[in-house]
Amino acid sequence: MDLTNLKARELIAGYKNRDFSVEEVVKTYIDKIEEKDKDINAYVTVCAEEALERAKSVDKKFQDREEMGILSGVPLSLKDNIAVKGVKMTCSSKMLENFIPSYDSVISERIKKSDGIILGKANMDEFAMGASTKTSYFGPSKNPLNRDLVPGGSSGGSAAALAAGECALSVGSDTGGSTRQPASFCGLVGIKPTYGSIPRYGMATLANTFDQAGSLGRDVEDAHLLLKALVGRSQLDATSVGNDSILKEIDYSSGEEAVEFLKDLRIVIPKLYMDLELDPTVKDQYEKAIDLFEKNGAKIEVVPMDSLKYVIETYYILTNGEIAPNMARFDGLRYGHRTDKYENYEEMFRKSRAEGFGDEVKRRIMIGTHILSLEFAKDYYYKALKVRNKIKTEMEEALKKDGMILCPTSPILPPKIDQDISPVEMYKADLFTVPANIAGCPSMSIPMPLVDGLSVGMELTAGRFKDHEMIKAALGFERSVK
Ligand code: GLN
Numbered sequence: 413m414d415l416t417n418l419k420a421r422e423l424i425a426g427y428k429n430r431d432f433s434v435e436e437v438v439k440t441y442i443d444k445i446e447e448k449d450k451d452i453n454a455y456v457t458v459c460a461e462e463a464l465e466r467a468k469s470v471d472k473k474f475q476d477r478e479e480m481g482i483l484s485g486v487p488l489s490l491k492d493n494i495a496v497k498g499v500k501m502t503c504s505s506k507m508l509e510n511f512i513p514s515y516d517s518v519i520s521e522r523i524k525k526s527d528g529i530i531l532g533k534a535n536m537d538e539f540a541m542g543a544s545t546k547t548s549y550f551g552p553s554k555n556p557l558n559r560d561l562v563p564g565g566s567s568g569g570s571a572a573a574l575a576a577g578e579c580a581l582s583v584g585s586d587t588g589g590s591t592r593q594p595a596s597f598c599g600l601v602g603i604k605p606t607y608g609s610i611p612r613y614g615m616a617t618l619a620n621t622f623d624q625a626g627s628l629g630r631d632v633e634d635a636h637l638l639l640k641a642l643v644g645r646s647q648l649d650a651t652s653v654g655n656d657s658i659l660k661e662i663d664y665s666s667g668e669e670a671v672e673f674l675k676d677l678r679i680v681i682p683k684l685y686m687d688l689e690l691d692p693t694v695k696d697q698y699e700k701a702i703d704l705f706e707k708n709g710a711k712i713e714v715v716p717m718d719s720l721k722y723v724i725e726t727y728y729i730l731t732n733g734e735i736a737p738n739m740a741r742f743d744g745l746r747y748g749h750r751t752d753k754y755e756n757y758e759e760m761f762r763k764s765r766a767e768g769f770g771d772e773v774k775r776r777i778m779i780g781t782h783i784l785s786l787e788f789a790k791d792y793y794y795k796a797l798k799v800r801n802k803i804k805t806e807m808e809e810a811l812k813k814d815g816m817i818l819c820p821t822s823p824i825l826p827p828k829i830d831q832d833i834s835p836v837e838m839y840k841a842d843l844f845t846v847p848a849n850i851a852g853c854p855s856m857s858i859p860m861p862l863v864d865g866l867s868v869g870m871e872l873t874a875g876r877f878k879d880h881e882m883i884k885a886a887l888g889f890e891r892s893v894k
Pocket of ligand 1: 540541542543565566585586587588589590591618731842
C-alpha cells in the first residue's frame with residue numbers, strides 16, 4: 413500500500429488502528445518529496461528533521477492514549493507566505509530569500525495544536541501576485557497531472573504538492589482565487605471560507621480587505637477537516653470572526669445518499685456567465701454540472717447580476733491600492749534584501765527594492781501608487797470602492813435564502829508553462845473567483861472527473877457565513893459526479 417495515496421482522515425483512522433505509525437507515514441512522504449520534487453518544484457523549503465521529530469512525539473501521544481488533535485499525524489504543507497517560527501518564509505521572492513520569522517502565524521500555531529505535521533513551505537507566485545507560480549523567484553511548479561502545464565496559482569505549490577502525493581493537506585491563501593483556481597487546475601478541492609474566518613496574523617498581507625487563508629484537500633471531507641482546525645477568532649487579528657457554520661457537522665458517512673443534499677437547493681447562474689465565450693471543454697463541463705444539480709432536484713435560477721461585468725477592473729484597482737502601501741515595509745531596512753553598494757539611504761531603498769522585487773510586484777506597486785495619487789484617486793480608487801459596494805449588494809440579493817452561485821472556477825484550462833500570456837490576459841482569467849473576495853463570501857472549487865487527463869473545477873459561492881450550506885452542497889455534488 414502506498415501510504416501517500418491515503419486521505420488525511422484515512423491516515424488518522426490508520427494511526428488509531430495501529431495499522432502504521434506517524435513516523436512511518438512522514439518518512440514515506442519525505443522520501444517521496446526527495447524523489448519527485450526536483451521535478452515538480454512544489455516546495456521552497458522542506459522541514460524533514462522537524463517533521464520527523466514531531467511525528468515521533470505524536471506517535472507517543474497515540475501510544476499514551478492522550479487526547480488527540482483533529483489533524484493528528486497528518487503531514488501537510490503551508491504556502492510560503494504563512495509564518496512558521498524558525499522556518500524560512502520567502503513569499504517566493506528574492507526580497508525575503510533569507511527571512512526567518514521569529515513567531516508562529518495563528519495558522520501554524522493551530523496546526524501544531526491540532527497535532528498536524530508541517531512537512532514544508534510551498535512555492536507560490538511572488539507575494540501571491542499571479543495565477544500560475546510563474547512569478548516565483550524560485551521558478552514555476554509543475555502540474556502533476558501534466559508536467560508541461562502550470563498548476564495554477566498563486567497557491568500553485570500547495571496544489572502541486574498535494575496532487576503529487578507530496579503532502580496530505582495544504583494551506584493556501586486566497587485574495588482573488590489563489591486557493592480555488594490551483595485546486596481546479598490540479599483536480600483538488602479548495603475552500604476559501606467567509607472573510608475573517610481564519611485569522612490572518614502571520615500571513616504576509618497582499619490586500620487586507622480581500623485576503624483569506626484557504627484549505628486544499630483531495631476531496632470535500634479532507635478540505636473541510638483542515639478548515640475546522642484553522643477557524644475561529646483570534647485577538648491577534650481584529651478582522652477575524654467566529655464562524656460556527658464551519659464547525660457544524662456534516663454526515664460524511666452517507667455515501668451516495670449525499671446527493672439528497674442537492675434537493676431544493678437554489679442555484680444561481682449569473683446571466684452574464686451564460687453569454688461568455690469560455691474554453692469549449694470548460695463550457696461543456698459547466699453545462700454538465702448544471703444538469704447534475706437540476707437532475708438531483710436543485711432549482712436553477714438565471715439572474716442578471718450586471719455588475720459582475722466590472723469585477724476584474726474593481727478587483728485590480730482596489731487590490732493594487734492596498735498592495736502598494738503594504739509592500740512599502742520591504743525596504744531592506746525593516747525587512748528583506750539589502751543591496752551591497754549604496755551611497756545614501758535613498759539609494760539603498762531604491763536599489764534594494766529594484767533588486768529584491770520581480771516584475772509583477774513592481775507593476776502592481778506602480779499601478780497602486782498611481783491610482784492612489786491625489787490626482788487620480790477619485791477617478792479610480794474611490795470609484796472602484798463604490799462599484800465594490802454595488803457588486804456586494806447585488807451578490808447579497810442573489811444569494812439570500814441560501815442561494816448559491818454555480819460557475820466554473822476558471823474560464824480557461826491550465827496553460828502551458830512556456831506559453832507567453834500577457835498580464836492582462838492572466839488578470840481576466842480571475843473573472844469567476846474574485847467576486848467572492850470582493851463580497852467576503854465563502855467559495856470553493858470541486859473537481860469534475862478528468863477530461864483527457866485535465867481537471868476542470870466547478871465553483872460554488874454562498875452568502876456570508878453560509879459555509880456549512882456550501883460545503884454540504886459541495887459534498888452532494890462530489891458524490892453525484894462520481
Ligand atoms: N490571480 C489573482 C491575482 O493575481 C489572485 C491572487 C491571490 O488570490 N492571491 O491577484
